[in-house]
Amino acid sequence: MTNSATATGQPADGTYVTSNTATITKAQATPKLTWTPNPLANIVYGTKLGNTPSCNDLDATAKDPTTRNTVYGQFVYTDETGAVVTADTVLSVGTHTLTATFTPDDTTDYVSGGTVTNSINVLKTFLPDPNGYSFPNYPNRNYPSINPHYPA
Numbered sequence: 001m002t003n004s005a006t007a008t009g010q011p012a013d014g015t016y017v018t019s020n021t022a023t024i025t026k027a028q029a030t031p032k033l034t035w036t037p038n039p040l041a042n043i044v045y046g047t048k049l050g051n052t053p054s055c056n057d058l059d060a061t062a063k064d065p066t067t068r069n070t071v072y073g074q075f076v077y078t079d080e081t082g083a084v085v086t087a088d089t090v091l092s093v094g095t096h097t098l099t100a101t102f103t104p105d106d107t108t109d110y111v112s113g114g115t116v117t118n119s120i121n122v123l124k125t126f127l128p129d130p131n132g133y134s135f136p137n138y139p140n141r142n143y144p145s146i147n148p149h150y151p152a
Contacts, residue, residue, distance in 0.1 A: 028109060031071040033102055033116040035060040040098075040120040043091075047122075050087025058087055060100040060116050073104035091122045 040057045043049075049057045062071040077085045080097045099117050104110035 026109075028111045029065055030111045031062040031073075031102060031104060031114055032065050032068075033060060033062050033100070033114050035100055035116045035118045038118050040118055042121045042123055044123045044125040045093050046090060046125055048087060049085060049089050049091070049120075057098075057118075057120060058085070058100070060102070060118075062102050062104065062114075064110075071104050071106070071110055073102055073106075073110075075100045075102050077101075091120070093122050093124050095119060095121045 043057075058075070058077050060075050060077075062073060062075075063069065064071055078099050078101070079085050079091065085091070085098065097117055097119050099115050102114045102116075103112045
């Protein structure tokens with residue numbers, strides 16, 4: 001942001017008039033982005049990112065580096081493939097690296113495009129037998145196993 005100011009003055013004896021112009025340039029601040037905890041708590045397969053024990057794993061924050069006040073704006077979250085993830089996303093089993101990219105509402109005073117990363121581990125879930133049958137070969141099944149054939 002650039003501002004100019006002009007000051008004009010005349011000495012008491014009125015002999016001359018002087019004028020100066022000053023230009024002040026304020027650089028855009030880079031918001032301090034945080035995302036905690038890092039890494040995020042483990043979840044089991046099938047859990048939506050917005051339905052975790054911590055309520056929402058997509059909760060990065062942006063603060064002014066000087067005042068530490070909240071910088072309002074929007075975060076877009078992506079996984080390691082670049083696909084956008086939301087609170088309704090169910091990630092596959094394994095460790096995922098998530099990135100939050102920030103765009104401030106005030107693009108005059110703050111730089112856009114800052115990123116912060118985090119990781120989350122998605123664990124296998126065991127599917128219990130839906131009919132209560134107990135077979136020695138099928139005590140539990142890992143997702144995405146198909147249901148075994150049950151006798152009538």
